[in-house]
Amino acid sequence: MPFSQADQREREPSSLAEPTSARGPTTQRRNSHPFLPAISHLARHQHAAPHRVRSFHAAISARPSFNPRGSCTTVADLLPSPRAPLVQRGSSTLTAPAYANQSACDTWHVSSSLPITLRHVSHLALITVSVYENFPLELHDSFFGAAKDLLDLPDETKMRKTGDRPASIGYVPQRPTAPLYESIGIDSPHTIEQVERFTNVMWPQGNDTFSDAVHSFSKRLVEFAEMVTRMVFESYGVNMRLFNTVMESTFYMLRMFKYRTRLANEMSNLGLGSHTDCSFITILHQHHVDGLQIKTKDHRWIDVKPEPSSFIVFAGDALAAWSNDRVRACEHHVIMKENKVRHSTGLFTFIKGLVHVPKELVDDDHPLRYKPFDHFGYFRFFISEEAKKCTAPRIKAYCGIDN
Ligand SMILES: O=C(O)CCC(=O)C(=O)O
Numbered sequence: 001m002p003f004s005q006a007d008q009r010e011r012e013p014s015s016l017a018e019p020t021s022a023r024g025p026t027t028q029r030r031n032s033h034p035f036l037p038a039i040s041h042l043a044r045h046q047h048a049a050p051h052r053v054r055s056f057h058a059a060i061s062a063r064p065s066f067n068p069r070g071s072c073t074t075v076a077d078l079l080p081s082p083r084a085p086l087v088q089r090g091s092s093t094l095t096a097p098a099y100a101n102q103s104a105c106d107t108w109h110v111s112s113s114l115p116i117t118l119r120h121v122s123h124l125a126l127i128t129v130s131v132y133e134n135f136p137l138e139l140h141d142s143f144f145g146a147a148k149d150l151l152d153l154p155d156e157t158k159m160r161k162t163g164d165r166p167a168s169i170g171y172v173p174q175r176p177t178a179p180l181y182e183s184i185g186i187d188s189p190h191t192i193e194q195v196e197r198f199t200n201v202m203w204p205q206g207n208d209t210f211s212d213a214v215h216s217f218s219k220r221l222v223e224f225a226e227m228v229t230r231m232v233f234e235s236y237g238v239n240m241r242l243f244n245t246v247m248e249s250t251f252y253m254l255r256m257f258k259y260r261t262r263l264a265n266e267m268s269n270l271g272l273g274s275h276t277d278c279s280f281i282t283i284l285h286q287h288h289v290d291g292l293q294i295k296t297k298d299h300r301w302i303d304v305k306p307e308p309s310s311f312i313v314f315a316g317d318a319l320a321a322w323s324n325d326r327v328r329a330c331e332h333h334v335i336m337k338e339n340k341v342r343h344s345t346g347l348f349t350f351i352k353g354l355v356h357v358p359k360e361l362v363d364d365d366h367p368l369r370y371k372p373f374d375h376f377g378y379f380r381f382f383i384s385e386e387a388k389k390c391t392a393p394r395i396k397a398y399c400g401i402d403n
């Protein structure tokens with residue numbers, strides 16, 4: 001989420017906040033916020049039996065090769081063994097390999113009510129998840145139709161102030177370093193009040209088609225983000241009371257991106273430069289036009305192909321720190337290969353208050369590597385000029401501990 005416009009608002013009081021000074025490195029173990037590995041790719045899954053699950057239903061596929069210590073995660077390593085035992089509880093089922101592009105993958109079917117143990121998945125860099133129930137294709141299409149209407153508005157309209165929360169940042173116009181890219185954000189898009197507030201700024205006469213599409217889509221996306229969060233807490237054996245606290249303290253920002261086509265005299269096809277996100281997790285959706293690439297541990301860029309109802313989950317910098325470097329924040333960029341306008345969207349999660357590495361993730365082999373940090377404070381640092389000069393990862397510069 002490489003925002004260039006600093007729109008820094010005052011910090012919101014946090015239910016998680018504890019005085020930093022009161023906590024030394026060895027005592028900073030409560031109130032931390034876990035998260036998923038590096039990347040999940042959520043794809044439509046045809047073989048599912050939706051009637052088996054009550055609510056949100058997804059399938060997670062992963063390639064084999066599991067590193068039980070999971071010290072550091074990127075694509076193409078630390079993936080679970082197909083032989084790894086999977087816990088199946090509640091309405092979960094384990095099915096045959098189902099994801100066509102990946103050989104020897106296993107598929108887990110999970111629902112939000114499902115306490116599936118994700119220990120084997122939690123160090124993954126790349127997993128694929130099919131979301132098919134509660135997330136019909138029409139919803140994706142109506143959402144992207146709404147996003148297109150929004151991003152086709154005149155720049156002066158898109159620049160209007162719409163939010164005032166700590167992590168708010170509104171419209172990011174095309175700029176010399178990323179001339180093809182523009183983006184616009186909606187805070188708390190799962191609440192109808194916030195979506196209507198935003199809509200009324202953009203369309204003072206109202207636009208129910210827009211607000212309905214965005215709200216319906218975001219509500220489900222937030223449910224999905226919660227589900228993933230829960231799975232990660234469980235996978236790390238972190239106290240579930242902490243999960244509840246974190247859920248209450250999570251701030252969601254939805255951003256919609258548009259990449260225009262190149263002009264005749266423009267040589268570069270770079271849509272968006274290489275970066276990691278400052279979020280805890282990011283859930284991305286590319287809709288139809290590809291361009292997203294992620295960097296593997298061995299520094300290769302690989303394509304993430306769009307599928308009509310597929311999502312990708314990235315670990316952001318905050319998750320990397322929370323996990324005490326077990327999970328690596330996913331480096332990604334956008335290369336515009338097709339000569340088509342590209343629309344994509346991302347849900348970014350932030351934790352209000354201090355983020356601590358949980359005690360479960362600190363041991364002799366994994367000494368504490370991060371001080372507790374204020375996530376919104378990190379957001380402000382992330383978009384600052386100072387951060388741009390950092391040679392080390394920004395999160396390390398902000399709150400890393402040299403061991
Ligand atoms: O458009 C995309 O697929 C990625 C956008 C992105 O990475 C970002 O805005 O942080």
Ligand SMILES: [Fe+2]
Binds near residue numbers: 001002275276277332
């Ligand atoms: Fe990003």
